[in-house]
Amino acid sequence: MNLHVLPAGPIQTNAYLLTDPARGEAILIDAPGEVWPMVEARLRTDKCRLTELWITHGHWDHTQGAAEVIRQSGATVRAHPDDRALIETPDVMERFMGMQLNLEPVHVDHWLDPRHPLAALGTRVEVRHVPGHCPGNVLFYFPLARTAFVGDALFAGSIGRTDLPGGSFETLEKSIREQIYTLPDDTVVYPGHGGDTTVGDEKSTNPYVSA
Secondary structure, three states: OEEEEEEEOOOOEEEEEEEEOOOOEEEEEOOOOOOHHHHHHHHHHHOOEEEEEEOOOOOHHHHOOHHHHHHHHOOEEEEOHHHHHHHHOOHHHHHHHOOOOOOOOOOOOEEOOOOOOEEEOOEEEEEEEOOOOOOOOEEEEEOOOOEEEEEOOEEOOEEOOOOOOOOOHHHHHHHHHHHHOOOOOOOEEEEOOOOOEEHHHHHHHOOOOOO
């Protein structure tokens, strides 16, 4: 499995493209604006087709390019139902931000349930609900690869903002402690913005949420 980190959109939101050339399949985690040309180029190089789009949460910068990705690839879309309004009715997000964001509604094919792991690219993927930054924020944990894609719940040395509608510092703090810090310390954490970190590093040095 190959991992491609593709920052895109107005605020350089990380999209993560996972490709498996042996299977000819790929998964995209989040779809910031104008990400499709980068995704398409990587798919061509790795000789894969995009079969799945997983959305970590419904904020505009993670979904702005989703409609184009779906049109071009026909990928199956998965997201958490607590962010249904943000994803399927994007004018809600525009009202939150007080600006026109040129968002298109995104149809979600399957709603994520943490009780039911996903199977993709020949491996099992655990889904954990980590609200606080956004009601429907989830992480995708690949146990065999010891990697977790956490959306905007946790960053290297920081945490997601909690001042938008549906945000709560207390909820986010609880989510991080119970759903992220309980992963193995050597788990590599891939956030929605910035560089990667590890669970162990954040447990010992994060100034906002200690272990």
